[in-house]
Amino acid sequence: RRSFLAALLHLQRINPLDLIIMIRLLNYLTFASIFCSAGALESNVVSNLSDLPFDENDHLNAHILAFPASGPCGALMKAQIEATFLYGHVPVAVEGDAAEKLFGSNIPIKPSAVTDCPAVCLDRGVDSSLVAYPLPEKYYNPENETHQSLEQFVASKSCGRVEFGFINYSGKDLALYWVNGDAETYMYPFLQKERNTRFVTTFIGHTFRAKDPETGEVLLEHTVEFNGVMGVSNHINYHRKRDIREEVKRTMAGEWTKHLQVKRTFSALGFDKGHLPNDVFGSMRAFYYNNRAPPNRLMEEWDSKGLYVNFWETDCNFIQIPWELKFIWQERLKDVVQEWVGETEIEQTDLYGMRQYETGARLLTHVDRITTHAVSLIVNVAQGNLTEPWTVEVYDHANRLHEVAMEPGTIVYYESAKALHGRNSPLAGGFYANLFTHYRPIGDPNWYMKDNPEGTPEPLLDVGRCELVGKPNEYSQGAVKCENDAIGPHLSPKMITATSGDDLYDLWLSVGPSFEDDENAVASDEL
8 A cells, every 4th residue: 555655646746847647647547446336445544643654754755635435425525536637646445444543433324425524635754654644734624625526626726726935035037927738827036035025826736947038048946835934045144343242242132121111911921831732832843844844944044034044154044935825833832822712812923934053053042023923823843863952041020040942842831022032052063943923911011001900810920939949951940949930841951040141141151152253254345
């Protein structure tokens, strides 16, 4: 079974120019091989999700259209799928444990039509451990106006319709075309840099071409395989000669002043640690995995954003998220944050990422935008090859330093306009990919000036005497013990309580490498 599905996948790893034709051939061969005879059908039914085609990293290596294998729904689905263009999805009939995990008890015994039967599209790139948890939007639901038939379902954003973005770092304005066989249709001017990123709603198998409008030179030709983004060339961060230490010291003083402007709180400590819902995590992981390498992953533009990320010492990469996918994630994450906040109703204000930090990365202690970033999440989507935990440093309402160790799929809730936070210790080895999502009380840009409403947890200020009982490099394991256990397990073994921006600066100096002031920077007149 696994080898058969892997062979189907091989048809999708072809020259992009031939992909559309081959997708049609894939659909034909799938039915010719799987469904033409009862014997073939019996031998290719998947009863365990581990029998789906996974790559060497244990990620799904094809888009899958899963449906019940047996009973009336099996017969109805097979007949309908045979007449449906699948946009590169491999049809897989499931039974037993696989059917139970994907559909539960939602397989009718006597369906009157195919619209009574369940089906689900599984995203290429999802981890094997998360493949049993598709987003609700991925399921066939005839009550959805875009799912009035199985054909419409497969052509909807649940399956074959995707968003793909294009970013131009070629050094010149280009023109973007949609390619249909030998013909090309002009779409729009393809301008430069991140601010001019254009996402198009399209379908798996569609091809796009970026050309120099003056010479006709083709700088990019790409056939879409999933929700994603792609760059023409890459960004290069330039920076002027500067006194890094003096600028950081000045920045820390400013951040300390800003955090004192926020009067309102939402929780006892100002932060907490939690976990993503499996279906949201699976969706994020698939998107990240599919776009994890250049030219999908690009350099983040830090030329004019200050020193919060040490872009002059190490790369900081970025994967832009399509709008529709971003909206789904942010709405789901809002429910998670709302539960943490309690009765105060919140609204979404921003979702940023995915940002991938590389070896040596540091993030200065800071607070976020005061009018829009009242309560937020840090989401760790992926990390790899770390030689030690890269903790997020958060100061609580009494300005005590906590260091929270994160793993993929974990989240840190934090009051991001008030709780100072950063990652001053350099990332030791590997990479670390996060996204950030932000909320505030509904329609209230002045939330930070107000008293706490009744029922808000009191800030935890006095926790009595504290002592180090663990090792200096133990994080999120209760290495510091206080008389009041409500302080939780994340107090930093450094046992720092900040009293000014100077303390933030001293931490940055103490944990970072020694360096000379930016000797190799590009001169300002060269920017």
